[in-house]
Amino acid sequence: MKTVIIIPARYASSRYPGKPLVGLRGPDGVTKPLIRRSWEAAMEVRGVAEVHVATDDDRIAAAARSFGASVIMTGTDCENGTVRCADAMARTGIAADLVVNLQGDAPLTPPWFVEALIGAMAADPGAEIATPVIRCDAETLAHFLADRRAGRVGGTTAVFGRDGRALYFSKEVIPYTGGAVPDPIPVFHHVGLYAYRPAALAAYAGWPAGPLEALEGLEQLRFLENGRPVLCVPVEGRGRVFWELNNPVDVERIETALAQMKETP
Template sequence: MKTVILIPARYASTRYPGKPLAALRQADGSSKTLIQMSWEAAQAIAGVAAVHVVTDDDRIKQAAEGFGASVLMTSPDAENGTARCAEAAAHVDADLIVNFQGDAPLTPPWFVEDLIAAMAQDASADMATPVLQCDAGTYAMFAEDRRNGRVGGTTAVFGADYRALYFSKEIVPYIDPGKVPATDIPVYHHVGVYAYRPAALEAYTRWPVSELETLEGLEQLRFLVNGAAVRCVEVQARGRVFWELNNPEDIARIEKVLATQ
């Protein structure tokens, strides 16, 4: 199964303009941009035919080419990362397209490798995405963001067959604050990586924007609303800390992790 990774990156983010070019301090005291770190993380994934940064912004294009990345330019009209990947997918030869988020440089390679393997084994899945059970530290970061009115990570709810039921920027399922268990917290952090079959990605561009997608600001809900089979793949942290860069406050969180690696 020929797999191609696309890293959608846009400059004009509403919550964090210029996010792909944000600099993060590394363990050795140097700095790298978020897009470079994401590209390097994607390069570590086994079994991939190619990795491309996908953008409509010349500043991101120049930065990416400066550290050796392949860049595919897309229209500025792309409404989100999935739409940008769908546009770029027309220019690549692949059986599976992986949307590797440009704001998740802490994504371990095995998260994506497990995702690719699950799609190879489950022919009924139109797309798949990883989920990671929250430990106490991650759950605390979710709760802190909500208390402070910040939109942080996303949570996922799925059935016994691992088919996705819902994704939300709220903490779902709700747990009474006084009853949050110390271990085995039944909340799953949605890892913002997607593997699509080309037909599902093409269909996405034909479906209208759904109300749930608009309310939550989550593009993957369009697949659920239209009956696509979305497979959640539970992955293991193996001692690694995972968090995305959603807000400027997340830079310190990620730099703290980088200092220990």
């Protein structure tokens, strides 16, 4: 399959304006903007034909071009990353069998997360959309619960059936465990990463947002609300910490994780 990665990035984040240009310091002391670190994560994925940054903001575009990224300028009315990916594909006419949305706030995404999605879609021709989930460890679950107590919107959780199809995604910590921490922990962190068949991606852009998507602020719920199953693909962290940059407090968390990884300037 010809696979392309699109990294949607917007400047006007309600929770963290200008987020793609926020600097993240690596273990070598070098600070790079979030969008560059996300692009570098995408460039590590094997079996991908093209990687593009999709944005409507000239500041993000200029930053991306400065480190050699291909940039697709999209419309200003893209309400989420999935719509921005669809808009980028429609504007360019890129031919692909699979489109991967690696969101611009997820620089800690390991390449094997993306490769697992590609493999799952290749193995299941009937799957239209796939997304990774990772079982929470005690540290990640503690971050989730601390964010909720502080009134911050943190990571997203997912519940899915025995066939791997998603039942629901939420910014609350689900399933409810009554305050206990069972072993193994039954809470799965949803990784903000998607693989779509082009037809499913194009269809999404034509649907209005549904009530659940509006309440949760989670774009993937639009697929569920329109009867399109989403395949959840369990992945392993392999000792790597995964966390998105959702709030200013996450900068320190991500820099701490980067300090535990080897990287080149």
